[in-house]
Amino acid sequence: QSILLTFIPNVQFSPFYVGIDGGYFEEAGFNVTLEHLQEPDVLDLVAVGQANFGIVSGEQVILARAQGRDVVYVFEWFQRYPVGLAYSSALDLSDLSDLSGLKVGIPGRFGASYSGLTTLLHSAGLTEDDIEVVEIGFNAPEVFCLGEIDAAIVYVNNEPLQIRERAQAGDCGAVADVDVVSVASQVDLVSNGMIVSRDLLADEPGAARRMAGALGAALREAIDNPAGAYLTSLNHVDDLPQSADFVAELQAASERQRAFLAANPDRAAIARSRQDLAEALAAQFEAALLTQFNVLLNTIELWEADRLGYSDLASWEAMRETLDLMGYLDGDLGDLADAFTNEFLAGNDG
Amino acid sequence: MKLSLENLAVAFSDPQGGLLPALGPVSLAVGEDEFVCLIGPSGCGKTTLIRVLAGLQAPTSGIALCDGVPIARPMRGFAIMFQEANLMPWRTVLDNIALPLEVAGVPAANRYKTVRALLPLLQLENFDQAYPAELSGGMAQRVALGRVMVQEPQVWLLDEPFGALDALTREKLSLELLQLRSRTTQIIIMVTHNISEAVLLADRVIVLSPRPGRLVADVRVDLPRPRFPEMIYERDFLRLAKRIRASIDEISG
């Protein structure tokens, strides 16, 4: 059983590594291998039945359904939309409409970044014509630090860290620190999650449920024990920063966390435990060693929810509205409610 | 083996898009053991004739036969020496001469032995490892001759084989050719511009007209064999040479 992922092996996929190493997938009856592909390829391969499970963002589901790919979104992995706008702290953007007239870098007019920018502008009552859009590819930190743009559309869990690190090292021109306004803070847009094909639901209705359950459990473990998740990721991601000290410290932290979790703490307490861990590590290790771990912590903030996997119609509608604004929806989308389902999530039995 | 040409003619498409008659029609029969020299003005089709016999050029009309079989492709036992040396520039003298043996599948040691035995005769003793670009014009021609000799053919097709050689080397090699031939029966058809050479070597001298080459004279050389260079001062020799010269002068009016 392949799960098709996007991008490349990366600490952000740690729930899947936990799912494999922790035996969650196996328990659910899957022998999982992970493959990384371009997002449209993931979607098409799931749609034609070449693979059963894939991870794509919600907007892709809408777009693809409009073009006749009958895939269903069964588990919302990222509860918060990961895109945001990074800008120098020196800039006052407390009111988003102040964006007007600025030079904003974006990878290109496609994908999640573009949806994110459109949504941000829309919620600020602006349009693309009010700002200067500069297409820079995936080169935001460089271009930003060289002062070529005023702000950049970024993935909030990764690039701001990189830029901040540089800014603090004095490597980022006039910029001393960056602030981020995330799309999620303005509008709830549906984000990355797991898809299956309609055919699979018809042929093997149990498979989606078992997979959603396993993923939910693995995701929960990754959220609750980031140190453990990072250690597991080391087995799957070739070039995660590590050192003997760091690994030993993470192992200790993971053990402590396990003990702490055994006492059934509430979610707020767990969140605090993550914060504490981050601070403790920051005091102990140099920043370069910690970046990927911090990416993981940032990403966990995007995953965290009371009901993992749950997506609501409003976030889908918001996404559709955005896509409409972008002029991307010309096909026949049908009923948006067919695009996703929450029926396979734990606690929704029957 | 017997060769015969029956109304053989070759035409090429000419620059203006028409047809350029290059040779013939020619009819000719060459017996078992004949040494035939071809003489004719430049561009009259001698090379073309040789190429037809070698199976490299299809006739436009008429036919060339070997023992009654039409020559449509290169035949076994035939060897051709081209007007140009046509050596492979990446092969040494040794390997160029050995090429026919290599194609025939003779093992390396054997073929080099055979070729080395030939080098003194060709006066190329110290040049076995030289490349064609390091040879003089006459040396290259001798390598090409060696490439024919090594095949021990039954039919030799030689297109001005001694053209680039000085008189002495020329005599030496042509006498060598006569000797080789005295040992086995072979047909030799040789193009030359040298009347004395033709009379000295051949059983028959064929004179062709200007383009398109037709048979103008077929002079039987009935001098005794073996022949020697000194013969060129003999009466009979001079008579034949003059007759050939006369028929050449005639055609060019």
Added chain:
Amino acid sequence: MKLSLENLAVAFSDPQGGLLPALGPVSLAVGEDEFVCLIGPSGCGKTTLIRVLAGLQAPTSGIALCDGVPIARPMRGFAIMFQEANLMPWRTVLDNIALPLEVAGVPAANRYKTVRALLPLLQLENFDQAYPAELSGGMAQRVALGRVMVQEPQVWLLDEPFGALDALTREKLSLELLQLRSRTTQIIIMVTHNISEAVLLADRVIVLSPRPGRLVADVRVDLPRPRFPEMIYERDFLRLAKRIRASIDEISG
């Protein structure tokens, strides 16, 4: 214009990595208006000598001078005809002959006029639009000769210019050469293997030894001019021819 060679010698690196003496040392002076024929065994360095004079080959020792100036690169007024035709396969006969004029910057109309006037002489009338691959060996050689003629050189360096031609064409062209020369003063240095031709044409016949070629005989031909082919039957002619033949026989011992 006067040419002189002073202890000129050329050596090439030989296949074994040593040095192969190819020519000389040779010393020679050629006057204003001389027609010199070079005779020598194959591989003795005739071509090499011609190439040194053409400025295409640096001597290993000694020097070649033109009016006292060392020849280190191709000189104005010199034209060389190579032993091979060396035509450009992508140029028609017309364009191949016109090449020197094109290099000299002569406008197209003029150069084609000049070349066309030359074609009958070369017996290439209907082949102006033919490509080299469509020519016979002798025709290609005549194109190469035309390429030299069109330059109207003061010094002609001819390396076996008539080697691939039949006796008649050969005579015709060499007489043409004599005529051309009778009109202006020109130096002609010509390699040939044909003793009669040498005596008929030259003021001096130089005989070279086998490699490395040294001067063996320097025979002054004092036959009256203008000369005609019929002269070859005259006593003086035969005497000179015999003398040259004797010195050739001598060196090859």
Added chain:
Amino acid sequence: MQESSRTATAKIEKRSLSARGNTLRRLSPLATVLLLLLIWLWISDREIISPILVPPPADVAAAFADALADGSLAAHSFTTLGEMFYGLLLGVGIGLAIGYAIAKAPVLEHVLSPIIVAFQSTPIVAYAPLLIIWFGTGPASKVVTTAVIVFFPTLVNTIAGVRAVSPNLLDVMRSLDAGRWQIFRLLELPAASPVLLAGLKTSSTLAVIGAVVGEFVNPQRGLGYLVTSARNRYDTPLVYVSVLTMTAIALSLYSLVALVEWRCLSWRRRSLN
């Protein structure tokens, strides 16, 4: 007897049929395209591959008509064509110049090869930011991408072609006291042209890739952008339209070079007859 005269007759016929042969020759690429179209029709009709991946020709034709009608296809194509044109100009020009220099002075090959190979083998993503900073986000960076990829085949084939020029013919030119430029124009260019044109064939098809890859890295407009954006919108017919347009451009360029070749090498064709 029959065999040989048959050969002869065949040879003569071949000549008189050459006009018809030319027409055939010109039609054969069309025949291939038609055949491919039929295979495509058959595949999508039988759904041998899901229509999600291989849309039916009719859909693609419709998408093509749309893209033509609203002028977007033309606009994107012009962008890409412009990038290709300047990229080719730059890359081929520099490739010819450096290649000629190397052919004439072999030491240069040893000195320059590390730089040249590095240029050629470094994937563009690696230096995309530098490209954007130096050449901006406009077409210049794509022109550079194209030039880089186009440069190499031109270079190596120029070297090979010029080096193979017959030394005998070089002697002829030298004996005529021809200048460098004359030697190049009258001897080296025509002598090397078969190899140069082969390099140009590779370069011209790589030019499309170069421009499109440039547009992937920094997509603004052009056919590369169109592919990416159509792919991201799951508009497979439009993906096909843009890819087929690229192919058409590449094929036109290739045919152009082939035509030049056909003209330049007419002598060889006639000589070989």
Added chain:
Amino acid sequence: MQESSRTATAKIEKRSLSARGNTLRRLSPLATVLLLLLIWLWISDREIISPILVPPPADVAAAFADALADGSLAAHSFTTLGEMFYGLLLGVGIGLAIGYAIAKAPVLEHVLSPIIVAFQSTPIVAYAPLLIIWFGTGPASKVVTTAVIVFFPTLVNTIAGVRAVSPNLLDVMRSLDAGRWQIFRLLELPAASPVLLAGLKTSSTLAVIGAVVGEFVNPQRGLGYLVTSARNRYDTPLVYVSVLTMTAIALSLYSLVALVEWRCLSWRRRSLN
């Protein structure tokens, strides 16, 4: 007088110095690399380009040492090398075969060129899903990517090289009643080798690009993966390490071809002296 004898002396000296010349020749690429390194040092020392884009050599060296020590660089390189090897084998093999066929039967060029050019000019993103369906997500799909890009230069140069074989020498072989394979081995291969090797030079450097692009589309491991991953972490020194490794691989391959060329064409060198 002096001038000419100087030329002569120079010529003789050149010969006796050829051993030293060889050493020089071998060292000159190293010298270039050294020079580049110095320029790089100078740029990053003076911060002419921001260290964000061009990290100091020392950092890159450190990253290189790390990547070597933990064996990851070797592992990724082997993956990419493997893909390249099989891709080259496949692409060059097919290119040679089809190229030879086209050279011998020119009609084929007209029939096949649309297919071939289409293959060459279609960006891989357009057919990535098909590639994965047919060849899976393993190395096979990258081998195919490599083969596709490597195929074309081999093809066109094979055509050009084989077509340029002297018809006179072909007559020699035919007169010896040589078989097809003998004609190929004894005449066409050596005669066409300069042009074939030029094609191989282009192919071998494109092979790196092919493998890496394949890895971008479907990244599991390999140098393409390493670049993406380092890029994503904004680990510029590691980006440099992986790119320099690619360059080193390309350069080795190129040198290998150049070496073969040096051997094959020794006759030409000696003839030209």
